[in-house]
Amino acid sequence: MMNLLWLIPILPLAGFLILALHGEHLSRRLVAWVGCGSVGMSACITALVGVEFFHGLPDRASYQQTMWNWIDTSEMTVGLSWHLDALSFLMVAVITGIGFLIHLYSTEYLSDDDGYARFFAYMNLFVSAMLTLVLADNLLLLYLGWEGVGLCSYLLIGFWYHKPEYGTAAQKAFIVTRIGDTAFAVGLFIIFTQLKTLSIQQVQTLAVEAWPVGSNIAMIVAVLLLIGAVGKSAQLPLQVWLPDAMAGPTPVSALIHAATMVTAGVYLIARMHDLFALAPLVQGIVAVVGLLTLLLAASSALVQHDIKRVLAYSTMSQIGYMFLALGVGAWSAALFHFLTHSCFKALLFLAAGSVIHSLHHEQDIFRMGGLRRQLPWTFWTFLIGAAAMSGVPLITAGFYSKDWILWSVWSSPLSQQWMWVGALLGAFLTGLYSFRLIFRVFFGEVRTAAHGEPGLAMRVPLVVLAGLSLSVGFLEIPHTLGGLSLFGPYLSQVLPTMEVRPGMDDSSEAFEQIAVTCSALLGIGLAAFFFLPRVSVVDRLVGTAVGRFFVPFWQGGWGFDRLYERAFIQPWFALTRDAGEFLDRGYGVLVTGAEFCHVRLSRTQTGHIRWYAATIAVGTLMLLGLFAL
Amino acid sequence: MLSTPALLLATMLFGLGLIGLLSRRNILYMLLSLEIMLNAAALAFIAGGARWGQVDGEIMFLFILTLAAAEVSVALGIVLQLSYRFRTLDADAFSEMRG
């Protein structure tokens, strides 16, 4: 079974090729079959591989498969090779499983769209590239997937290409992430120059041997990889592209900008954890970046009007939690939050998509309301998603993963107390903005009438994801609540388990958990107080001087867009607007000189034969005179 | 010595030819002047040959004669064309080749 591994990324690629080359001629039904089928088959093979992975392989270490040598010179050998271990299997399972559900959802969501085949072609290509990213055995192949998902993200954000602002958003996403990618690439150059290999496993072992902890080279490499990860995962300071990326169709936001691609940065850092462990300072930066982003995004999510922008900021915020966990060395906790997050965030996006679909592409939450009765399926699933995101205790997956992260931040030797306080504040804000959405959209008076619930193809993924959002958390139950640990040991094959700072016992864990629970519930309660019928409370808050300052500031994502506009975009346009060829002017001098001589000398050519004869005679005489002298 | 007066004559003829070339405007007369200059040069060769007792001078004379004949035939052809095109033989009227 294991040798079918190569089919997992190749099948969606085949689907892409069929749809890209022949999609125009296929019926919609067939397109849907090819699009969903290829990802579904990938998911099935993942399941088959998974069965063997869990039972067949002794100690479930890892499995390698090489298709062929990609680059093969005497200095560099890089294979198109897959590497399956606990970490990549987790990613593959999420990508194919949730990917399939979202594909299924899209068959109905986009059923009226002209670019049906094009959409599924891009989606299949995305899945293929994302699988390549996580299955890659070496950094160059990982980079292939990395750029591939970036391209698909660009194509799908700009899917409705007739709107120029969507195109701008797509370009912004690609170019901002490309800045990170370039740093990543430079990191690869350094790694290769120093270690002479790009294989992830070898790089890790060699780096540990060759570079002492805290050495400059390890720091530089780690920083460069971090910039790459930050670009892809929309963290500070390269986070500006994600809110605009919501221009794409909602399934795209669910798959690419919530569940999978934006977590690639988390995957990269987890993959290279040995390297980051060599650079404690950089790991600290990871934590700080995560913390800042989660607060920035959570506060921005509070004041957005567009339902998808709220979710986009919430994604940034949740990935901020993952970065925070990575930064304090809680690798497994970060991945666990990745798992739960991809379930509940995909669910939230799909449910939001269902709202948007029913309201004829209305996305402004201030024009929604009272949809609870009209869209019961959507309401309940959205509610489960929001509850999971805010971490409603005991019953939702988000609670377990977020609690694990906060407990790690509380107890890790690498973290500081203020980080925990910040994360707690984030948990409070998460509850606030999640339920702001619920109360604005599903409660209150009806502002826009909905035209009925979505069909089966959209409802099934919603229900499945809602089930997952409730249940995956039980894979890791803290021992204060009974203690069932499946996820941590599973990943401990690949990722080191975090050591707990001395002096941390069950009672401090219980205290910490109560604090987290309270802050989340406080957020939800405050949301109920603010956003349920008595809207005037919020209006008064917004009207105060503090509100007038913070609301626009938060709405603009803390002004980063404007800052970058001033600092980079305008100078760039100034540079390129009238960038004439200044080097060409140097040659212009030659041309002018030649013309100058031409004008002067051509006057002597009168065309009169007697003038020529006379000049010849005078010239001869002068020459003779010269000789005579 | 005979060569000195001959050279003097040649110089005078050349000078006359040159003056004619520069002062006449009719292109036919300019050609005539040119012939005179050529013959002056040829005379100088004859004188030189006589002075040194060498046959080379006469050979050069024959060359010049041939050259003059060839030149005149081409030149007259051009003159015919010119008079046909411009309806005049005034050399100053032609300045088509000015830069």
Added chain:
Amino acid sequence: MPMTLWLLILIPMLAAPLSWMGQQWSRHAARWIALGALSLDFLLALVLWSQGPPGSASGHGSWLVESQTSWIPRWGISLHLGLDGLSLVLILLTAFLGIIAIIASWTDIQNRVGFFHCNVLLALGGVIGVFLAIDLILFFFFWEFMLVPIYLLIAVWGHANRRYASFKFFLFTQAGSLLLLVAMITMAFLHQQATGRPSFDYADLMGLTLTREMAWWLALAFFIAFVVKLPAPPFHTWLPDTYTEAPTGVSIILAGLLAKTGAYGLLRYTVPMFPEIMSEFAPFAMGLGAAGILYGAVLACSQTDLKRLIAYSSLSHMGFILLGAFAMTELALQGVVMQLVAHGLSTGGLFLLAGALYERFQTRDMRQMGGLWKVIPRVASMALFFACASLGLPGLANFIGEFLVLFGSYSVQPIITILASIGMVMAAIYSLGMMQRTFFGQLRETRSIPDLSNVAFGTLLLMAVLQVWLGLYPRPVLATTKPVVDALIQSASLPAQASHSVPVMPSTLFTSQANTP
């Protein structure tokens, strides 16, 4: 066997007058003759490729196939051709892009069809000659020989500003050639002083010992002569005008092949002949390469003329070649070869598409286009593909070229390499900007416009397949040129050992390196 080398040159050259005459029978006769001749050439090169065991030859002096006939012995000039991996790859590329250019001109060129194809064939024959000649005078003959037909192709069939462009092209390349000629004659003269007989032969001149000062001047002349053709700033200003004004097929030849002759010259002559000078010169040349990457990219971002944008992007890509050629590491040189091939394919594809757009809209101004995906999806999707290739998307051939160059250069000049990497971001800006302004956004055109014909689509698809093939399996090219690259490094490293610092590695790394699969 040796005759096949002459055949490679003579087939297009002899077919040239034939296709001119073919015009009398029908317009298509000229085209078919040109197509047939180039296909024959391509097949011949393929046969050579399949026969030549790529690992056997070990570089300079030992060629895969060699042919020498005496020509003007008293000056040491002979008809000396030699084929190695590098020239073989480039000849394959020449014949292939030649076929593409003919197909691109099929509907584009409607007047003086025979004369057009005659010139194309002559130019291509000259290019192949350049890649084969290893006698300097013969090389110079072909070098000059290809210029005149190209000049005519631009001056007769070009766009509105063709006179200016063709003059500029001719003057720049002639100035470069003049330097080359002077340097070549000087070298032959120095050879006479040293050994008593003049020689223009490559192998003879390689062994020439020169004084430092003399070597400097000669190296500079050889460098400038080839860099003008490549081109790199500040000698590049002929490029945008020429590429823009030339008809589609000729743009493909110019960008895909003429630029390659410059790169070939650098690799074949400049670098191995003056290794000491070049290792001193390398930081400057690599800086020039990086400057070319950035300068080309910035200017590409500011263009509104589609073809001009592609021209500047081409300038930017050529910077990688300069960067890699002077990094003098195996990876960088392999990357250069890959980039030569990949750039030919990607820029060729883009020019083909720009030509297709011009044919449909009679304009190259991107401000007058927009939203064309809806109308001409085939053009748009192919443009998307080649734009991706041009921005260096992994999995396509350009990525292999650029990344190998950067990997190879980083160990030599880290700062310059990092600067060059910034070009990757800019490449994204101009490539996506081109897509946005041309194919996305609001549709302006309302009349119906025919999409790509099946032949054109098939041609582009073939180029795309080649891009993917070489992007995922570059081994055929890398293995063919490996001996050449090894020899180049050997020639460069022997004298330069002293001045060249190798980064010091902990010894453990070398042992573990051996275990790398």
